[in-house]
Structure formats: structure tokens, C-alpha cells
Amino acid sequence: MFKLTFLGTSSGVPTRERNVSALALECIANAHAKRNTWLLIDCGEGTQHQLMKSHLSPNDLSAILITHTHGDHCYGLGGLLASLGMNRRTKPLTLIAPKAIAKLLDTLTIVSELQFNYPIDFIAIEDNLERELPLDLGDNHRILIRLHTLSHRIASFGFEIVQTLDKDKxxxxxxxxxxxxxxxxxxxxxxxxxxxxxxxxxxxxxxxIHTQSTTKIVIAGDNDTPSLLTQAVKDCHALVHEATYTDDVMQKIVSKPADQGGFDPKHSSAKMVAQFAHACHVPMLILTHFSARYAPFDDETAKQPNMGHIRKEVESYYDGKLVLAKDFLQVAVGLDAIT
Amino acid sequence: MFKLTFLGTSSGVPTRERNVSALALECIANAHAKRNTWLLIDCGEGTQHQLMKSHLSPNDLSAILITHTHGDHCYGLGGLLASLGMNRRTKPLTLIAPKAIAKLLDTLTIVSELQFNYPIDFIAIEDNLERELPLDLGDNHRILIRLHTLSHRIASFGFEIVQTLDKDKxxxxxxxxxxxxxxxxxxxxxxxxxxxxxxxxxxxxxxxIHTQSTTKIVIAGDNDTPSLLTQAVKDCHALVHEATYTDDVMQKIVSKPADQGGFDPKHSSAKMVAQFAHACHVPMLILTHFSARYAPFDDETAKQPNMGHIRKEVESYYDGKLVLAKDFLQVAVGLDAIT
Structure with a gap:
């Protein structure tokens, strides 16, 4: 079973209600455990501040996964890694990220004369595509991570994360x-x-008898082509995907002349992700990474862009369980796996 | 006249009450102006988030000054500069910083494929020591900045900032x-x-008759030798300096064996800065950059380290106007200059 805690759900810039991207994924093998090992997916600026406001302990953090190197997904990494060191962390940390993140950490290390007193096991995504990366969480608790290439303005990736729990009954x-x-x-x-x-x-x-239960979640970085995840979402319990705009807003941005601020942001609209999730029978669709223009309230009849517009658009194309993320929202995925 | 707004007053790591270092300095030529040009001194992670909670507009930001390259003083720079770009800034920004900051920005530019649509005028501190840097704030409003070398674990600098207002009466x-x-x-x-x-x-x-009024403030980076600012603070209205620990706590850290976490942090204690400010007749001493161990309440009799301990220590050595900074505190300096 996984428990998600959204630490940042805004696209590009922070807002008063939403920080930039970060998502904690607790891997739960035992429903009665007080603390669970967790992974951090993306680490926008201010992620360590959000963690202070959450129930998560940095001591239980096992790995950080970075989907891509736009600032709103990785500019909190230097501060978090430095703070882990100042908190006297000694246990290793796995870092699964685009190669460019190694370059960024090298520069931060030189510029700030950083010395980490814990080992960082860096795994370059580009060297491990379509392979299975096992991650040992201790106590015979292992998960598998598969890496998928997405389509965005910069190299971007998605993570297929599989937990298999063995149990005798x-x-x-x-x-x-x-x-x-x-x-x-x-x-x-x-x-x-x-x-x-x-x-x-x-x-x-x-x-x-020996039983085995599997929970699978797919967490995608910025991506304008959801179908790149067709194989990944097969039999998944949930898909976490960006839906930066509603379709009409995205079409306006794309069709505007460049000198008036038009460009192709290479993001997905809510409609695109909903259609994909419907076609692939994804049972739970969790959308995040909303443009700052969408106010946090839900009123599909209001003129001001808001979450009601996103929700309404998705509901026209997808009839599974829909979750629109907000900061500090917690979502359980695969609850039956441990009950 | 200057108006300070503290955006971060914690040393090393953020706490629930204090963010890491950043300080806004509004340069006020006219008491009736609704908006003032301002400088940002240091830019720890989360500074753009703090700005959202303040009265300051990024549009009125004229220059960023970085005292040194430890993460808690500069890891918010990439996010702030990127957000200024996303907010369609076109007017130039002056960046006065250690050379290593240029290296950091180069890497961020490559890693995130950043493109700034506004010019950044980078001034390397190491190449301009002891010189006067004029900064044109528009409307015949100019300030002068002098750069001073301090002593810390990494190259660190202090800024002597002088505003001269010409006025006919x-x-x-x-x-x-x-x-x-x-x-x-x-x-x-x-x-x-x-x-x-x-x-x-x-x-x-x-x-x-023509009159001229001068306001001078000295803002120091991390520094274990306040006397390096003896010339700078001459005739100043206020000194902003770190006081990371009380003297007894600092002595304990320094004297502890290395294998038990002892080291020389190369910071100043409250006592050291108070003695210096007293000897130099500094009329207003503003202390900041407190270790996270100091709780924000003021009770000199409590056992738990708190701001009362810092205050009491300073008051034993300094009898000028003392201000202990906290996040979002505003302080006016040189009020008589515009009245």
C-alpha cells in the first residue's frame, strides 16, 4: 500500500495556497506501523519547509526521485540535502534523477563548499530507462521502480512504482x-x-497459504503525451499526472502569436489526461501541477478559472475515481494490499 | 531613509517561525511615495514565498546583494530569478555577489534551460572591494554601496549602503x-x-538653501570578526549583524571534540557584536541569523535557549537601540532624513 502526501501542486510558481511540485510516497507494509519509509518525488523550492508542516520525518526518507530539471521540480533539492546533513543524517540516500541533477549538485557542492556526511547513491535516469530498479526499504520490504520517457520542453520522466507484499494466511x-x-x-x-x-x-x-499482493502507482513528470504511459499504467491502482490547464486555456496559449506571449508549453490539459485514463481503464486518476490561474475553489459556473473547471472537464471524459490534488492532501492507494 | 523588512532570520535551517536569510531594504526618498525601490540582501530558499506574504512588489526590486554562498543565504536565488522571468519582467536587475554565484547561475541556466527576458547586471564582489558602487534607483535617487571583506568559513562580505538626499528648503x-x-x-x-x-x-x-542628508546602514554577512567593520560603521545609523549564538553556547560548540560534533562555526556571539557596536558608538544594532535552538519567546530566566538570553547578553555590553529581528519585522532607519 502507498500513502501519498502532496507537498506542492502548483505549476511554475508558488501561490498562496500551493507550493511548487513535491510529493511524498509512503510505502506501507504493515498497517500498524507508526512510521513508514517514504520516497520524495520532485523537490521544488520550499519542499523542506512543507515537510516541517507535515507528519513526515526526514529520517524515514529513503530516496528522492526527480522527474525533470525545471526549477519548480528541483530547486529545493540543494536546501533539503544540506539540511539532512545539518540534522546529522548518516544513512544513505538514493537519488534517481536526470543526469543534469548530478551537475547541479556538483556545482552546489563547489559553490557552497558542502560536505555531506551521508552517502548519496546517484542513479542517472537516462542510463536506466525501461529497466527495473529494485529499492530495498529494509525489513524485507522491497519495491521496484521502472522509468519511462515522457514528452516536455526538457527531458522528463515518469515513475512506475510497484510494491509486492508477501504474506502467509x-x-x-x-x-x-x-x-x-x-x-x-x-x-x-x-x-x-x-x-x-x-x-x-x-x-x-x-x-x-502464501499470498502475494501487488500495488502499483504511476507518477509522471510534466508531459504533453499521456499515451507514452500506456504500458506503465497497465493494472495500476492509480496514476498521478499533471493537468496544467483546461483544454480551452491551453489552446489559447498555443494559438497566440509568439510576440503576444504564445508558446507551446508542452503540458497536458485535463481533457487529454482524462481521455487517456479512460481508454486505459485507470481506476484512480490523481491530477496535480495546476497553473496558478486556477483558484482553489470549486465552482464550474464561475467565470474566474478555478478547480471546478478542471473537475468538470475531467468528468466529461473519465468516470473512474478522480482526485484533484491540493497541498497536504493525503491519498491511500492499494489499501486492500495490507488488510 | 531606509525601511528594512526581514524575510528570514534563522541560521542554517528554516524553523516554523523563521525562514533562512533574506532582508529587503527599501530606499525611501519621499515619505509620501506609495511604492519604493528596494534591494534584497541574501536570498535563502523560500524567499520568494516570504515576499508573497509581504507588502513588497517584485516589480520594484532593483538589485540583489548576496553576502556569501552558503545555501541558507542563496538557494532561493534561482527560483526568484526564474519567477521574475515568468512574471514577464523586462527591466534590468543588478546582482552584486561573490563570483561563485555567477557559476551557480550558469549551471542553473544550463540544467533548467532557463532563459531570462530581462538583463542581469552581475557585479562580482571580489573585483570591487573597497570601491564605491553607485546604484541608480531612478528619479535622481542614487545610493552608494561599499563592499567589505568579513571572516567566515567561506568568503563572506558586508555592505555599507549610503543614501544621500539633496533637498532645497x-x-x-x-x-x-x-x-x-x-x-x-x-x-x-x-x-x-x-x-x-x-x-x-x-x-x-x-x-x-541647499541641504543634504545622509543615511548609512551597514549590513553584514556571516562573520566572526566584527572589528573588520570598524571603518564601515563610522557615522552609520544602524548595523545589521548576525548573532548566531550566545557566548556560552558558542564556546561549548568550539571546545567540544570534533568527534562529538565540535567545530569552529566562525560565527559571532551576541556578546562579540554588542562589544563591537558599543566600542564604535553604533546608535542602532539590529541582530539576526539566530541558531534554530533559540525559541522565539523572550524569557531570560527560562532554561530553554530563547531570545531573552540573546537580549540579556547584548544589554550587558551595549546601551544603544537594540533590535532583535524576526520574520516580517519592519525597521525604519534614518527617519529624520526625509522629514
């Missing part, structure tokens, strides 16, 4: 039929070799 | 003695060449 009927006392059940669940109970020896494997 | 007694009608006074104040009034011609210079 007791066969209650058989335990009762064979009169195995209640007090042994926990021991049987944990054992792998024959167990001596009172007056007989049993094979614990006869009294339980 | 009418000689009321002579106007009345010569029976010059009231209706001409404004014209006489503005004129430089002989004026024909009713039946005679007068030289306007005979009816006014």
Missing part, C-alpha cells in the same frame, strides 16, 4: 478440523520448519 | 521680508534660473 478450517490449539496459531504462522506441538509434529506449511 | 523669513507672494513659493523651490514675478525678476537661489 492461516487456513482456519484445517486448524480447527485437526484440533490445533489456538495458542499455537501465531507460532505456525511464523514457522518454516516442522513444529513439535504437545504430542505430535506438524508441518506449518500444511496450515497456511 | 525655502528661506521663509526672506520671502516674507521681500513680500514675495505665497503663490510663487512652490515655483521658487523648483526653479534654478531667474524668475519673472509680477513686476520684478528674482534669483530663486536667494530664497532657498
Amino acid at each position: 492461516l487456513l482456519m478450517g484445517k486448524l480447527k478440523t485437526d484440533n490445533i490449539a489456538n495458542k499455537y496459531w501465531h507460532e505456525i504462522l511464523k514457522a518454516d520448519t516442522p513444529l513439535s506441538l504437545d504430542d505430535n509434529t506438524i508441518n506449518p506449511r500444511d496450515y497456511k | 525655502l528661506l521663509m523669513g526672506k520671502l516674507k521680508t521681500d513680500n514675495i507672494a505665497n503663490k510663487y513659493w512652490h515655483e521658487i523651490l523648483k526653479a534654478d534660473t531667474p524668475l519673472s514675478l509680477d513686476d520684478n525678476t528674482i534669483n530663486p537661489r536667494d530664497y532657498k
